[in-house]
Amino acid sequence: MPASFMHLMKRLFCLLAALSLPLQAEIRVSTDFEGGNAEVVSLDQNKKTLRIMPKLHEGRGWPCWWYFQVDGLKPGEAFTLEVQAQTKPFREKQVLAAAWCQPKHAWLSNDGETWSPSDAGMLSKDKVMSYTLKPASESLRVAWGPPFVPADAEKLLAEIAAKLPESKRFELSKTRDGRAVNGIRIGDENAPHQVWVGSRHHAWEAGGSQVGRGFIRWYASDEAKALRAQTCLHYIPIMDVDNAAIGAGGKEAVPRDHNRDWADEPTYPEVAAAQRMIREIHQKHGLDAYIDLHNPGAGDGIFFFGPFAFERMTGIQQRNYRRWMELAAANIVKPRPVEPKYRFATYVKTEEERGRMSSGWVRNHTGDFTISVTLETGWNSPLMSVEGYSNTGAGLGRALAAYLDSNPRQP
Incomplete structure (x- = not known):
């Protein structure tokens, strides 16, 4: 057989062998x-x-x-x-x-x-x-952290509605981009106690919704049966749905973010709708507690922002805020304990801006027995996993049960 033919066959064999090797996938x-x-x-x-x-x-x-x-x-x-x-x-x-x-x-x-x-x-x-x-x-x-997107919110609301057939899902409003901001009401509208819990005034703070998921799953459990019998809860898993959907941060949006939009004329339809519902709840039945769920700075643990006027409060108002903090510290212990004292958002310098924060607006439009607080759950730790956030939410639920059991409306 000619040497040239043998050389050609060797080259062809090598080429075929090379082609048979798996190609490195492109990332x-x-x-x-x-x-x-x-x-x-x-x-x-x-x-x-x-x-x-x-x-x-x-x-x-x-x-x-x-x-x-x-x-x-x-x-x-x-x-x-x-x-x-x-x-x-x-x-x-x-x-x-x-x-x-x-x-x-x-x-x-x-x-x-x-x-x-x-x-x-x-x-x-x-x-x-x-x-x-x-x-x-x-x-x-x-x-960046365990995500919680609008599809997760819908899945969660469907789960709770299936577990508690007596609950009622509702659409708070449509956003400026036409998306639905959905929630769920659990309990009799005329129940002795009325509570509002919501998450994600700042879209990037996904941990707030994770805490909310832990809370609402606990609230739907057998452990919370007595609480549900005496309470009407309104729960919103995501307020800033538009930015959560597209992966935007939301905080310090133009002209302002959701948590600074609680003004007389809000920019966001969902904020205006929440204001209307909270006013109506309080006028008809009185609002016992408003709890806003956030995810703060990298170095933070778990804490509550309280009212600026806390030290000047008297009577039932001061008693209720003190009692809430004591019961929260006793019940929110996993994956790390909540700080036993309130912090205050001193970086907000004017009364006008404080009044446009959701917790400040609620405080200014409800009664002396109402508590309005913000739960801030830190994010920069492997403890703040889906399970860790969920444990914080369950602890929040237990604190709420103990607090309402003490009858905060009683003088």
Whole structure:
């Protein structure tokens, strides 16, 4: 057989062998799902390193939330995620500090349902946070924290409605973008006690909705049967549905965010609708408690913001706020105990702005026996998992049961 023919056959064999080898999948990033947000700064396929920053939604508040899917990964092979701050100003000339988008741990999921923290990230001198991820599959969801999107809210409301057939789902309002802000009422409209619990005046604070989910599941449990018999609860899982849906931050939106919109003429239809319902509840029956659920700064634990005038209060008003704090401290103990004293939002400098905060507005439009508080649950810890947030919510429910059992309306 001629040598030239043999050489040609060897080359053909090598080519066929090469073609039979599995090709290295290209790493791809996507955010085309509810709550998705990431702007790719760079992607090195060879080094398997992705750098992102939160995408800026003009006029939609802080660019701090990120949530995306990575495809084309090799299971068991390390992949590096780098997160930097958004470089563009979110409002006028304000650029958001990097710390707000750089939690100690990224949160990972193979199915979009179960979330676990990554190893702790490392912060470089140029303020870039790097996380080493070890995927178990070719696709991975990655987020700033355990997400809670409008679809999760709908799933939760359906779950509670199925468990408590006597409950009533309702639409608070449509948003400016035409989305529904939904809630659920549990209990007789004319019950002796009336309560309003809501989450996510700031869309990026997903942990607030996680706490709310733990609360409402506890509230629907057998343990809360006696409480439900004496109470009418209105529960809203997400107030800022528009920004939660598109992955925008919401806080300090233009002209103002939901938690600063409780004015005589609100910007957001859902805020106006909540004001109308709360006024009606209080006028007909009296409102015992308003509880707003938030996710604060990176260094915070779990605490309540209380009323600025707390030390000057007297009579039933001071007694009820003191009693609430005592019972909250006794019942909110997992995954970490709530601080036993109120904090005060001293960064809000004017009475006018304090009156436009949801808790301040409720305090100013209800009675002396009403408590109006904000529960702030910190986020920068692996303790603040879905389970950790849920335990906080269950503790909140137990505190509420003990508080209403003491009859806060009694002089």
